[in-house]
Amino acid sequence: MIKLLNFIVEARDAFVLFLCILLSSILIVTSDKAPVGPFRSLALNTIGEIGGFFFEIGSYFRLQEQISELQAENARLAYENMQMEDALLENLRLRKLLSFSDKSNFDLIPAEIIGQSPHTVFNGLILNEGENRGIEKSNAVLTAEGLVGKIVIVEANKSICQIILDRNSRISAKIQRNREQGIVAWDGGAQLKMLYMAKTIDVLVGDVIVTSGYSQIFPENIKIGVVVDVSKETEDMFQEITIQPAVNFHRLEEVQIVRKEREDAN
């Protein structure tokens, strides 16, 4: 016993390293479990407040530019809205004729981005809204440009969004033009790829990829990106499709969190 203790004392540095490696491995496997939660909550709330303070300072200097951009966007959207209202009314009329039930819009919660995940791979956004606004795990996150990701961690006043450029991201999607289905995943860089698209399926550069609606998480027809490259020179039966995300993740300052989808039965 004394020999063992002497050995541990002499090799304490290696022993501590071994313990750290062991604890890290256990945490990797059990990350979602209770021991991690309170520390995550404390870290998010503490650093989140400080990060939010710096964010507000930075955003003050961008106000004038933002106002100009928003005014132009507002004018464009107002015009588009008028066009779409006509189309919606006609759609409702026709659906009523066919006795389809009416699915209304989402309940959107705006949230500001107060920081990004500190890893060298950008895969997460720290948001300044949480459980207190009714946000839950797996709520979809989007902007006017398109799909951003989903909420993976929620605390009282903060939450973390996993963006679609992440190793765990898998999105059920379809090509808007011909409704062909596939799975969109991260390609390891700054783009996405569409998986399981047979070589016989017609995919063109410029095709818009949207969410399919089959997922419990992402509502239907949220823009994911645009096809920028198609290659059929692969060894297996699937073609390689590269997608440029619709959202510019480097210029994100605000997002919208989908709280729930309201359904009004007709």
Next chain:
Amino acid sequence: MPTERQYGYLQIILLSVAGIILQIGFVPLLEIGVWRPDLVILIIIYTGFKLGVMPGTLTGFFLGIVTDLFGPGPVGISALGGSIVGFLAGQLKPLRLAYNAQLLTGIILILINGLIFFYLYQLQTETEFVYLMFSRVFPNTIYTFLIGVVLSLFFRSKLKSI
């Protein structure tokens, strides 16, 4: 009157808090494409060089945990690489390396951390590790090293005394 060692611990704690905040809020502004520097690993290496094996290992472990807490992925990935790199950096303390040797070993340690992190990160994905090595690990290592060189020019006198 705090001893030099206690002063060193305090310095590391303050550096760590500042490093985490800067990594979350400021480093994204330095991003070039998908590449960004890692201030946290620089702090871990500095701790190992300055204070030795035990502080380096534990700083690497705890800073890695804190880093992971702010991300959507599993907790522990950064801690694993951080504790190994902190341990290795601490092993070099008795050698009292010259400034140039510190920079050389620093880039090797940054590379080791990147390899461990991205190897664990890409498990259970279709992304090839070799692709991530060339598209992420090597560029991030060089970028982090360059930021480390710039920072070391300001703290060169401190590094010489290590």
